[in-house]
Amino acid sequence: MKEVTIYDIAKHLNISATTVSRGLKDHPSINKKTKKKIVDIAKELGYRSNTFASSLRSKRTHTIGIIVPRLNSHFMSAAIAGMENVANEEGYHLLISQSLESTKKEIDNAHTMFTNRVDGLIASLASDTENNAHFEAFVNKNVPVIFFDRVFDNDQSTGIVIDNLKAGYEVTKHLLQQGCKRIMHLAGNTRRNVYEERLKGYKRALKEYHIPFDESLVQTSNLSEQAGTQAGEYILNMQHRPDGIFAANDICAVFCMLTLLKAGIRVPQDIAIAGFNNDPISQVVQPNLTTISYPGYEMGKAAASCLIDHLSGRSDMKTTNKIILSSELIIRGSSLK
């Protein structure tokens, strides 16, 4: 069975292919009746547009590439749902890939996106990505790139973030207010803005409470389940244990907490704990985990809107450097002494 083309439709109606092409779109100068006839016949013949021919000619794909570290978090899936929501409304679709926190895979993915000539790119960086070389190709070709959550620091690219410094500060301050004097920070790779800023916020709060910063109380890891468990074990072996823990994500906080609880440590009495992200898991662990809410869906929407507005010429992304969404401290049992 042969594919139906605009020429078949044209022949049926005794008009030109160009008119058909226009009728199938929202071309300004087309007779409404002609348009209706075209659309009707198209449906009747089972026509489907050939995106390759279209893209080849028009140099637009109506596809937005997405590169994220992982898909399996509440945050990410919410963010992607937000992007899809906006994208679908505007006739775009998403080409999604995960870097699994590997820069190599991130580069590969970026390459694939580039080869597939996505109209724009939305990315959140792998934890150890150093430079933006693999995104330069896009910039050079004027393909807009927007980052969310994990963005480049010193870069004029557009980014959607929350105020991680403020959030980190608030978490730490809350622990201090609960009477903690010796707060440990389970940090992520500080190459990434999100983790660097949370650490900065932690330091700022300590300073405000006149507690000297103790480097040995900062443990950097990939914040995985295993890392959380290991941090717990590390703490159990410490001579002088902390009385508070601020972990840079909920997963790590929770698994650290489980390890401590198993060893008989009381939470929050002996050690108060707080995480980051408001992952559903934070309400499963007992006591429930104090954390920071994270507007994933909104971030996704904001990123996609910003990109698509730019693509359709409604606004210029380049004038926007950072969009900061609000987040807030959620106090639960794990830190309330």
Place this chain on the structure above:
Amino acid sequence: MKEVTIYDIAKHLNISATTVSRGLKDHPSINKKTKKKIVDIAKELGYRSNTFASSLRSKRTHTIGIIVPRLNSHFMSAAIAGMENVANEEGYHLLISQSLESTKKEIDNAHTMFTNRVDGLIASLASDTENNAHFEAFVNKNVPVIFFDRVFDNDQSTGIVIDNLKAGYEVTKHLLQQGCKRIMHLAGNTRRNVYEERLKGYKRALKEYHIPFDESLVQTSNLSEQAGTQAGEYILNMQHRPDGIFAANDICAVFCMLTLLKAGIRVPQDIAIAGFNNDPISQVVQPNLTTISYPGYEMGKAAASCLIDHLSGRSDMKTTNKIILSSELIIRGSSLK
């Protein structure tokens, strides 16, 4: 800056575009030296192939469409990582979308995939999808479709599954062996094979233990967090409470358990609980949740392998109806009396 095409390469080497095209692929009849020259120059000039032109001509996209209910589970993200692994090795990439459990969105997504002429489709059904009309277009055009986890029942399409009946049977039997006499089943929509079979397994185990099936002990829901909490509340209000619960997924099991624990019910002493999926959350809740392991990564790999083998003519998918992967009962504290 203009795009580099095969003609530019051809001009540089004084050969034809056809030869360049061949040199860039694994064409059998091409001189090795010529090929090397072509590849070298291509790199030097920064050539990137235009997939549209290529697809337009060759009618292949090297893209596999993926439609899943949700992305944010350990299982799904593992499955997708498995697919990506296989796909990337074979030079395919994935167009991923989530139906968010809505048939309407699933249909939309299928439509998008079709329009974008994916070479093949891998799908897991939304919970209330009734018929396969939206997949027929693919079948008609000879675009292979493969389902995993949530598949159509009476259908000759290829599917990758686990033996849900056996798993449901084993969970229930385990609870019975622990002395449970009155086991409640928190079921998913039984329109979906996975939930229907788990229910069947539950029934089979009861029968084996000569316990009459009591319809009022089966609560059907979407198995969400809220549904779990509601199930817990429902149980608390029951005159004659169950002494065991088999939930069709871990999320629902966990939130049900939390509700019961909060009300002072002892788990497993008063009520033993088991879930399904081995989601990381099952090891967070206290006591840890008994569950069924679920080979997400392997399922993804199997689905992609099967599809790509078919696409490349290495095998014929149509001769394969179902591929069943193994799963197993993981016994933890929530059910060990």
Place this chain on the structure above:
DNA sequence: TTGAAAGCGCTAACAC
């Protein structure tokens, strides 16, 4: 092993 020619299906530019 290489090349010439044709055309995949569409849309931009221009003309009427």
Place this chain on the structure above:
DNA sequence: GTGTTAGCGCTTTCAA
């Protein structure tokens, strides 16, 4: 408001 013309960049014949 519609049509003509040309060509996007590639691969597939077919021929040499």
